[in-house]
Amino acid sequence: MLPDLTISKEQVNELMPKLTSDPRRAVEWFALYIFGSKKGYEQAKSQYSQLPQPLCAKSIPPDTLSYKCYDCGNNNDYHIFCEECFLNGEHTGHRYLRSLERAGCCDCGDINAVDAKGFCCAHRGFVGLDNIAKELNSEVRERLEYVVVGMFDQVFTLCERLNI
Numbered sequence: 001m002l003p004d005l006t007i008s009k010e011q012v013n014e015l016m017p018k019l020t021s022d023p024r025r026a027v028e029w030f031a032l033y034i035f036g037s038k039k040g041y042e043q044a045k046s047q048y049s050q051l052p053q054p055l056c057a058k059s060i061p062p063d064t065l066s067y068k069c070y071d072c073g074n075n076n077d078y079h080i081f082c083e084e085c086f087l088n089g090e091h092t093g094h095r096y097l098r099s100l101e102r103a104g105c106c107d108c109g110d111i112n113a114v115d116a117k118g119f120c121c122a123h124r125g126f127v128g129l130d131n132i133a134k135e136l137n138s139e140v141r142e143r144l145e146y147v148v149v150g151m152f153d154q155v156f157t158l159c160e161r162l163n164i
């Protein structure tokens with residue numbers, strides 16, 4: 001049975017301190033509120049896992065093939081692509097360096113390092129988050145919005161009390 005969609009001030013007031021004192025219960029409450037049930041949670045999770053993720057961030061150990069694209073790099077020198085991301089991206093005709101001597105974490109999806117045109121099809125960067133929100137089940141989205149709006153009020157009150 002789904003909890004009532006509207007979130008009361010009391011519920012938010014109750015949740016906020018629990019986030020630090022009893023995080024387990026707070027997260028349980030939050031998940032139940034957002035997803036309604038274990039089944040709703042599983043559905044949302046599998047839906048989410050099929051969406052393009054914002055970043056790759058895969059670790060590239062030394063002696064592994066990596067790439068740098070001179071046409072896609074933003075601060076041109078410091079970025080690195082894992083092999084998979086580079087090959088799944090659109091770099092036809094670009095000048096690139098293929099190397100076994102670099103190591104790091106793949107920057108695919110990170111707009112600070114790489115131009116969005118160089119992202120592979122699996123990583124769309126945080127600009128894609130809008131689309132992720134659209135893909136979520138509309139009831140889940142609505143509940144998330146209620147929590148955010150409910151917390152606004154609480155955050156303002158706390159800031160005032162703590163003089164932030």
Ligand SMILES: [Zn+2]
Nearest residue numbers: 056082085106
């Ligand atoms: Zn990658």
Ligand SMILES: [Zn+2]
Nearest residue numbers: 085108120123
């Ligand atoms: Zn990628």
Ligand SMILES: [Zn+2]
Nearest residue numbers: 069072091094
């Ligand atoms: Zn490129």
